[in-house]
Amino acid sequence: MSEPVGGWRRQRALLDYALGSLRRRGRRNGAMVVALMVVVGVYASVLFLSESLRHEWEQTLEATPDLVVQRMVAGRPTTIEAGALEAVVPTDAPGVRRAWARTWGYLFVEAIGANLTVIGAGPGERAFARSLVGEPLPAEEGEVPFCLVGDALAERLAVRPGDRLAIPDARQETRVLEVAGVFDAASALHVADVMVVREATARELLALPAGQATDLAVELARPEEAPVVAAGIRERMPDARVIDRRALVRTYELTFDGRSGLLGALLVPCLAALFLLAWDRLTGLGDAERREIGVLKAIGWETRDVIAARLWESALVAIAGAWLGVLLAYGYVFGLGAPGLAGALFGWSALHPELALTPVIDATQAWTLVGLVVLPFVGVAVVPAWRAATLDPDEAMR
Amino acid sequence: MSEAADEAAGAEEAAAGEMAAEEPVVVAEEVVKRYFDGGRRVLAIDGVSLEVAAGELVVLMGPSGSGKTTLLGLLGGLITPTKGDVKVAGRSVVHMRDHHRTAWRRRHVGVVFQELMLVPGMSLLENVLLPLAPLGGAGKDEVARAEALLARFGLGDERDARVRRLSGGERQRGALARALVLEPNVLLLDEPTAHVDAENAEAMLELIAEETARGRAVIASTHDPRLAEDARVSRVVRVEAGKLA
Numbered sequence: 001m002s003e004p005v006g007g008w009r010r011q012r013a014l015l016d017y018a019l020g021s022l023r024r025r026g027r028r029n030g031a032m033v034v035a036l037m038v039v040v041g042v043y044a045s046v047l048f049l050s051e052s053l054r055h056e057w058e059q060t061l062e063a064t065p066d067l068v069v070q071r072m073v074a075g076r077p078t079t080i081e082a083g084a085l086e087a088v089v090p091t092d093a094p095g096v097r098r099a100w101a102r103t104w105g106y107l108f109v110e111a112i113g114a115n116l117t118v119i120g121a122g123p124g125e126r127a128f129a130r131s132l133v134g135e136p137l138p139a140e141e142g143e144v145p146f147c148l149v150g151d152a153l154a155e156r157l158a159v160r161p162g163d164r165l166a167i168p169d170a171r172q173e174t175r176v177l178e179v180a181g182v183f184d185a186a187s188a189l190h191v192a193d194v195m196v197v198r199e200a201t202a203r204e205l206l207a208l209p210a211g212q213a214t215d216l217a218v219e220l221a222r223p224e225e226a227p228v229v230a231a232g233i234r235e236r237m238p239d240a241r242v243i244d245r246r247a248l249v250r251t252y253e254l255t256f257d258g259r260s261g262l263l264g265a266l267l268v269p270c271l272a273a274l275f276l277l278a279w280d281r282l283t284g285l286g287d288a289e290r291r292e293i294g295v296l297k298a299i300g301w302e303t304r305d306v307i308a309a310r311l312w313e314s315a316l317v318a319i320a321g322a323w324l325g326v327l328l329a330y331g332y333v334f335g336l337g338a339p340g341l342a343g344a345l346f347g348w349s350a351l352h353p354e355l356a357l358t359p360v361i362d363a364t365q366a367w368t369l370v371g372l373v374v375l376p377f378v379g380v381a382v383v384p385a386w387r388a389a390t391l392d393p394d395e396a397m398r
Numbered sequence: 399m400s401e402a403a404d405e406a407a408g409a410e411e412a413a414a415g416e417m418a419a420e421e422p423v424v425v426a427e428e429v430v431k432r433y434f435d436g437g438r439r440v441l442a443i444d445g446v447s448l449e450v451a452a453g454e455l456v457v458l459m460g461p462s463g464s465g466k467t468t469l470l471g472l473l474g475g476l477i478t479p480t481k482g483d484v485k486v487a488g489r490s491v492v493h494m495r496d497h498h499r500t501a502w503r504r505r506h507v508g509v510v511f512q513e514l515m516l517v518p519g520m521s522l523l524e525n526v527l528l529p530l531a532p533l534g535g536a537g538k539d540e541v542a543r544a545e546a547l548l549a550r551f552g553l554g555d556e557r558d559a560r561v562r563r564l565s566g567g568e569r570q571r572g573a574l575a576r577a578l579v580l581e582p583n584v585l586l587l588d589e590p591t592a593h594v595d596a597e598n599a600e601a602m603l604e605l606i607a608e609e610t611a612r613g614r615a616v617i618a619s620t621h622d623p624r625l626a627e628d629a630r631v632s633r634v635v636r637v638e639a640g641k642l643a
């Protein structure tokens with residue numbers, strides 16, 4: 001028999017023992033796993049939800065121009081003369097890289113009970129169309145107009161590329177469109193219900209009179225100059241409302257960081273309670289456990305073997321509990337759309353009742369989260385494990 | 399701890415194995431053990447010297463509280479003496495680093511405790527294989543050897559039984575199997591016949607005698623005079639108030 005055994009084979013044997021020990025103390029360890037699962041599940045749900053919403057927002061903001069100019073009538077945005085573009089945002093205005101009139105709007109489709117966002121891919125929107133679809137709309141118009149739809153919408157409408165789609169326009173007249181492509185709606189919140197069509201088609205669907213645009217979009221050479229450019233626009237067009245993208249970013253940061261920060265703070269006592277529980281469980285060595293450790297020491301287990309076995313045991317509990325919690329949260333947030341939590345915390349689920357959030361968590365991040373739970377948990381277990389392991393072997397003899 | 403240190407211990411051990419042929423396997427020299435039990439001082443062992451050779455069956459006889467368990471613990475390196483020295487297989491187990499002593503014990507000493515100390519929630523076979531974990535666990539050969547041991551001890555059918563289900567005699571023999579699974583040179587038995595009837599005591603004694611005949615140094619404590627009078631016993635040593643009488 002070869003005495004010098006270190007490394008993996010020894011650890012495997014100790015892991016085997018730890019597994020057996022978990023089984024023998026099943027109820028107690030099970031309770032611990034469940035407690036961990038619940039706390040990690042709640043924490044991960046909030047984290048996943050806010051991360052996912054942050055992602056949605058970032059996607060939206062990416063597609064948002066630096067400045068958007070709306071014409072206000074009676075305090076509400078209304079259509080704007082497309083021809084006014086040059087007068088309002090002269091192409092040679094300092095700081096302006098590019099400006100264009102946008103044709104887009106909402107179209108309520110009763111059959112699916114949803115508000116479609118119809119976007120006219122005009123000359124200025126081609127980049128946007130490409131960013132959504134990867135490619136612009138087909139150049140040649142067939143006998144019926146083309147449209148591109150997001151995958152979620154395609155599923156709801158039950159259409160695939162090549163299919164024809166009949167939808168009522170704003171005047172309730174049926175229009176037939178051919179689905180030229182389905183794009184991956186990376187951002188569920190803002191483009192899931194998007195339909196991209198040629199500008200002329202958008203006008204027809206939305207009943208937007210010729211020469212009218214929804215708003216004006218401005219791309220700046222340097223985003224810091226937004227206030228100066230906006231002031232110039234307001235001077236040239238007194239009834240304009242100019243929306244600064246950076247203001248949206250700030251709002252979003254306040255909303256999300258503020259809310260998830262608050263939640264994080266609320267979870268601290270929960271976690272503290274859990275670790276106290278863990279501490280109590282791991283420190284309070286039962287009589288039977290004490291005896292068992294005495295036996296192990298007496299029959300030739302070294303201190304490090306006992307410590308390793310106990311650490312394996314708590315690591316297994318922590319890994320099981322944390323993974324279950326993460327999986328639970330994943331299913332709850334990305335599978336079910338975080339019912340309850342989303343509405344309560346962020347107030348938008350009422351607007352998007354069937355919203356399916358895009359998972360923004362990958363395996364590495366999930367493991368990181370699990371690691372963040374497992375490491376302190378095992379860390380907490382080190383001291384009692386060491387205390388137990390240094391019991392004198394002759395204690396087993398009493 | 400490094401594997402190199404383990405290996406060094408292994409090499410020394412091989413050297414000691416050769417020595418063991420000439421020297422007694424267990425040597426105690428002027429051993430004293432004093433306990434401090436909350437303000438109370440107990441002189442449990444008071445200057446004991448003893449040598450036991452391979453193939454010898456030595457019985458420690460003495461009344462309750464005389465120090466038999468303590469002496470066995472000292473002889474097996476489980477208890478550190480207050481004074482004196484204990485050599486097992488040619489090496490002092492008193493002046494060894496803790497983990498080396500444990501490795502040494504694992505290799506050379508098998509113990510059947512007074513309270514047996516089987517893990518009740520485990521099966522008998524799992525209990526017998528428990529000493530193998532620090533060596534990397536039981537492979538096929540080790541499992542086969544443990545099973546053979548259980549079969550020889552009349553426990554072949556009980557190998558998967560939970561210990562808490564077994565009878566006193568079965569547990570006693572199971573504990574003996576665990577003590578023997580690593581083929582120790584020294585076998586220590588604390589009251590091996592205390593919890594069993596005459597028939598089981600005789601079976602136990604027969605197994606102990608067999609192991610002695612295989613060349614192990616066997617030391618058993620008892621306060622049962624029948625054991626002391628048995629012909630298979632090589633030597634009876636009387637323990638009284640921590641001294642050899």
Ligand SMILES: Nc1ncnc2c1ncn2[C@@H]1O[C@H](COP(=O)(O)OP(=O)(O)OP(=O)(O)O)[C@@H](O)[C@H]1O
Binds near residue numbers: 433464466469512
């Ligand atoms: N860990 C300890 N702390 C304090 N006192 C102890 C300890 N272990 C043993 N003793 C004392 O040492 C003395 C010898 O005890 P030991 O258990 O060796 O006797 P024994 O001969 O095995 O007795 P028994 O036949 O009852 O098993 C007793 O007085 C006992 O109370």
Ligand SMILES: [Mg+2]
Binds near residue numbers: 466467468512588
């Ligand atoms: Mg005793």
